[in-house]
Amino acid sequence: MFADIPVDVGVVYEGERIRKGEMHAELGGPDVPHKFELLRVRPLEQVEDGKVTVVGPDFKDMPEGTKTPFAILVEVGGKDLEEEMEGVFERRIHYFTNWVEGFMHLNQRNTIWCRVSKKTVQKGFTLKHLGAVIIRLYHSECPIIEKVQVTFYTDPAEVARLYPEALRVYEARDARARGLKDEEVDVFYGCTLCQSFAPTHVCVITPQRYANCGAISWFDGRAASKIDPKGPIYEVKIGKVIDPFKGEWEGANESVKAKSLGAVQRVQLYT
Structure with a gap:
C-alpha cells in the first residue's frame, strides 16, 4: 500500500515526537500567525481522486530550521457524504499523518503544529508523499469516501488569504451545536x-x-x-x-x- 513512500507508514509511529534538534522544518505551530487544516465535502464531479497539490515550497526547498505558515485542505466526495460529517473526517488528518515515520502532527483546526525530521527529508519524503498517504488512508479507513484530493499551502500569502474562510467554516459548525443542552x-x-x-x-x-x-x-x-x-x-x-x-x-x-x-x-x- 505504501511501497512507493520513502519512509515507513504505520500505527507504530503514532506518538512519535520530533524534538527541535531533530527537525528539518516546523509547519504551523505557536511561532507563526496563520495555520489550519480543513476538510470539505464537495460534489463528486469537483474532486479529482488522488490529486495532490503543493502551493509553496516543499520540504526539500525549505532551509533547515524553517518555521512556516501551513495549511492542509482535504476535499472529499461521495454520494452518501453530508456536510455535518466534515468535522469527523477532518479530525482523521491528525490520526493519519501521525502514521508517517518522522512526521509529527499536534492539535487541530487553526492550532496545528507539525514537524518533519531531518532524516525523513533526507530519505526523499515530500508533501506529495504525505498527500498520497492521507488519500490512501481515507480510502482504506473510511469506505464511505469515494474520492479524495489534498492541497498543501506553505506560501505565507496564500495561507493568510485562506485563513478567514477556515475560521468561518469552524464558526458555522460550532453554531449548530450551541442550541442543544x-x-x-x-x-x-x-x-x-x-x-x-x-x-x-x-x-x-x-x-x-x-x-x-x-x-x-x-x-x-x-x-x-x-x-x-x-x-x-x-x-x-x-x-x-x-x-x-x-x-x-x-x-x-x-x-x-x-x-x-x-x-x-x-x-x-x-x-
Whole structure:
C-alpha cells in the first residue's frame, strides 16, 4: 500500500515526537500567525481522486530550521457524504499523518503544529508523499469516501488569504451545536483519538462540552459513531444522574473507566 513512500507508514509511529534538534522544518505551530487544516465535502464531479497539490515550497526547498505558515485542505466526495460529517473526517488528518515515520502532527483546526525530521527529508519524503498517504488512508479507513484530493499551502500569502474562510467554516459548525443542552439528550459520545499520544486519555462529548481538542462536537460524535460504530468515537449511554450540578453520570463514569483502563474512575463534566 505504501511501497512507493520513502519512509515507513504505520500505527507504530503514532506518538512519535520530533524534538527541535531533530527537525528539518516546523509547519504551523505557536511561532507563526496563520495555520489550519480543513476538510470539505464537495460534489463528486469537483474532486479529482488522488490529486495532490503543493502551493509553496516543499520540504526539500525549505532551509533547515524553517518555521512556516501551513495549511492542509482535504476535499472529499461521495454520494452518501453530508456536510455535518466534515468535522469527523477532518479530525482523521491528525490520526493519519501521525502514521508517517518522522512526521509529527499536534492539535487541530487553526492550532496545528507539525514537524518533519531531518532524516525523513533526507530519505526523499515530500508533501506529495504525505498527500498520497492521507488519500490512501481515507480510502482504506473510511469506505464511505469515494474520492479524495489534498492541497498543501506553505506560501505565507496564500495561507493568510485562506485563513478567514477556515475560521468561518469552524464558526458555522460550532453554531449548530450551541442550541442543544445536555439534559435534552440521552446519549453522549466518547473519543479516544488522542490515545496515540496519551494512552489513558478519554473525552466525554456532550452538547455543551466539546472534546478537549476543541474539534469534535456532539453532532460530530453522532455522525462519527454512525459512520464507524467500532471506531475511536463511540456512543456513551448516559445512565443514572449522580450529580446534575457537577455533571456526573453513571454511564459516563463506566465508559471512561473502561476506555482509560482504570486510570480514570469518575468524571465530573462541569467542575
